[in-house]
Amino acid sequence: MDIFVAFTLLAIAVHVFKTREQAQRIALLGSYLGQFQIEKLMQDVLSGYQRALGEADEQRQAQVWRHLEPVEQNLCEQFNRFVLEFAKVSEPQARLSRLPLALPFVAQYFPATTLDMRKLLSVHAHGITQACQNNPAQEPKRKAFTLSAELMLMQHSCHWFCRSKMVASTRLLARHQTAYAQVLAAVAPSTRQAYGQLIGN
Numbered sequence: 001m002d003i004f005v006a007f008t009l010l011a012i013a014v015h016v017f018k019t020r021e022q023a024q025r026i027a028l029l030g031s032y033l034g035q036f037q038i039e040k041l042m043q044d045v046l047s048g049y050q051r052a053l054g055e056a057d058e059q060r061q062a063q064v065w066r067h068l069e070p071v072e073q074n075l076c077e078q079f080n081r082f083v084l085e086f087a088k089v090s091e092p093q094a095r096l097s098r099l100p101l102a103l104p105f106v107a108q109y110f111p112a113t114t115l116d117m118r119k120l121l122s123v124h125a126h127g128i129t130q131a132c133q134n135n136p137a138q139e140p141k142r143k144a145f146t147l148s149a150e151l152m153l154m155q156h157s158c159h160w161f162c163r164s165k166m167v168a169s170t171r172l173l174a175r176h177q178t179a180y181a182q183v184l185a186a187v188a189p190s191t192r193q194a195y196g197q198l199i200g201n
Contacts, residue, residue, distance in 0.1 A: 021107075026162045028093060032086050033158075041075035042151050049144040065140040072147065076132040079154075083125040087118050094118045096157075098200060100166045117161050119198055124154040127191035149186035152176055153195070156183065 033039070048068045055061035086094075095107035095114040107114050131147035152172060159168035169180040184192055 022163060028089065029086075029158060029162060032082060032089075035085065036078045036082050038075065038078050038082060041071060041078065042155070044071050045075055046148060046151065049148060052144070053141070062140075069134060072132045076129055079128055080125050083118075083121045086121055089118060091116065091118075096120065096161050097164070099164070101164055115198055115200070117157070120157050120195075121154075123191060123194045123198060124150065124157060126194070127188055128154065130188060130190070145186060146188055149183050150188070150191060152178060152183045153187055153191070156180065 045068060048064060048071065052061050052064035052068070055064060092107070092111075094117040095111060096117045097107055098113050098115060127150040128147065131143065131150045135143075156168045156172050159171050172183065173179055184195070187195070
């Protein structure tokens with residue numbers, strides 16, 4: 001019974017400290033994201049892509065693609081500004097645990113098991129910027145496919161920072177009906193390479 005009580009108390013303590021750390025990271029990230037309209041613009045872009053792809057008339061579809069271009073550019077600009085602002089965060093605060101599950105004090109006492117969220121966001125900023133470029137030779141559908149994946153991977157990293165990698169992957173599947181591995185396969189090769197090097201894959 002004593003062992004059971006000890007494990008129960010330990011589990012409660014781990015949960016309390018884990019929840020406290022997660023709340024701090026959510027508040028930190030939110031304090032920077034709150035200065036921008038990134039989430040709203042991201043939803044506008046993704047829903048716009050669905051609308052364009054659902055258009056049977058090519059002329060109507062082309063109009064939707066053109067309407068989305070300034071929204072894409074605004075999203076890209078705001079995200080890059082956000083990344084520049086978040087770069088001011090101290091290194092200890094920006095640590096992101098590589099472990100699949102969230103455990104307290106990992107970033108503080110085991111920094112070798114973490115990565116830098118500031119660097120991860122820079123990878124996403126580069127990928128999103130490249131995908132947003134209006135290349136006449138690129139088909140709008142291909143651009144939409146790549147940018148959607150870049151945005152989903154970025155969102156995954158934000159949820160990873162706030163919660164855990166496992167929770168982030170679960171949310172990705174629930175929100176977008178897309179698995180983490182599928183998103184990684186769909187981003188630009190340069191993003192996939194830089195991302196893999198950073199997270200240790």
